[in-house]
Amino acid sequence: MIEEEMNLTELDIQENGIDDKGGSWLSCFPESFTSLEVLNFANLSSDINFDALERLVGRCKSMRVLKLNRSVSLEQLQRLLVNAPQLAELGTGSFSEELTFRQYVELESALSNCQNMHTLYGLWDAKGIYLPALYPVCTHLTFLNLSYAALRSDELAKLLAHCPRLKRLWVLDTVEDKGLEAVGLNCPLLEELRVFPADPFDEEIIHGVTEAGFVAVSFGCPRLHYVLYFCRQMTNAAVATIVQNCPDFTHFRLCIMNPGQPDYITNEPMDEAFGAVVKTCTKLQRLSVSGRLTDLTFEYIGRYAKNLETLSVAFAGSSDWGMQCVMGGCSKLRKLEIRDCPFGNAALLSGLEKYESMRSLWMSACNVTMNGCRLLAREMPRLNVEVMKEDGSDDSQADKVYVYRSIAGPRRDAPPSVLTL
């Protein structure tokens, strides 16, 4: 493919089983090829031919986006940057090898020449001691993705002191609440924050971020409108404060990692938290809820979230009524995904009129039965109602249901595990 495309400007390789261990695809670019503007192979796990890459980057003077994979070392990064100071977006390779002082100074110098850089990714396994090399580049950064670097709070704080213009920040929860306090102090222009869990499956580790970190960010970053937050504890009061400080949320995705966990101080359900979100944030388009939630949460959503388009629900609700409120109230709803909730056929069928105006509905591990799905399919012939059953489950249970509108009729390429009703 590469040999054919003489005017290719963007090459974006996502990992899809490419069986090339030597990275010889890079050598396929002829010496006369200079048009590449975007090169992304960050998700490729194999090693690459660095010499070919160096020559390619060196001659593509219009390249603005370069995202390397983990196999590219710091020393190699420096060699690439020396010939590509025009880069606007950089995904570094691994950021953790041992550097001599001279190598460090050269790296810092190469980075400081990149005056156009506004986006920085990668930084895999970044060691705190090398982060200062980034400081010269940080002044102009608007998007910093540190979600592959397990930084401590002090390391993040020092870095952020140099990033006054940051609008989007992704981090791991290793930075803890103290790290998020530094976000609130240093990044007044922040619009988007994503905090990923470093150890999502290990129950023994009680670190990460809490409600305190989120609240600290909300005080310092009034323009915040997109948040994805993984935590292990939250309170209704904290969320109420957060949305009071940041009423412009369009995307509010809160994941309290222990399913069905209540407000850890009052032990009450988290209904009032999400009630506050939907009442205050009138522009809300996307909402992911978590924690212990009763039908009241869904009453609030149905009543107030009039601009909601995407809703994700897990381990929540008390009865069909919850889902019925959402189906009846959220007129702009496009995508609804539900797992492990006590919503059954009555809830499913309450959306009869609605599904054709939606992109899709996903329900898994709920109380929906095959009969309910058959009824839906019969009443609404323009919908594809697909059921996936799990091994060993009751014959009458519809373990996983996927409903979407289609003018092309049922799909013909469904694997045997998918039943179209």
Place this chain on the structure above:
Amino acid sequence: MENSVAYEKATELRLGLPGIDEPAVLSSVKNNKRPLHDEKSGENGKSAQNETAPPSKAQIVGWPPVQSYRKNNFQQAKKSESECGGIYVKVSMDGAPYLRKIDLKVYKGYPELLQVLENMFKFTIGEYSEREGYKGSDYEPTYEDKDGDWMLVGDVPWEMFITSCKRLRIMKGSEARGLSCSGV
């Protein structure tokens, strides 16, 4: 057939508190990889919710909702961390007021480890034999492996032990003797 009864008891999954004879309920939850339907279908109103403990997240498929490429990255990072760092495990002893922590990487083998444990908790471990476990003492060193099973220290090769050991527990008394297949 006293031996076989003792063997069954010894190999039974026991996650309950020391000294309790009934098998703990937790063992079935740990082996169950399905989402916990039973808790949900019984739910009707607030009272049910207050009594139902939230399902443990380690057993739930697809939760927390973290994308797979991120999960792979964590595992890679964790692996490299444990390669250069130590393997720290908690050590508890029945009856002791607090736990200790040791770095398994520091020791070259079982004799060294057992010596350290004896010094740390001021007791004596008996003589190990594959057939009879630890004889000659009220105490037996045991460990929890990756599958959550409690195993007798010393049965597997050292390298396998340090990579599969999650925590150590020095068991005392009759329960300890039940764990080794001595048929007493």
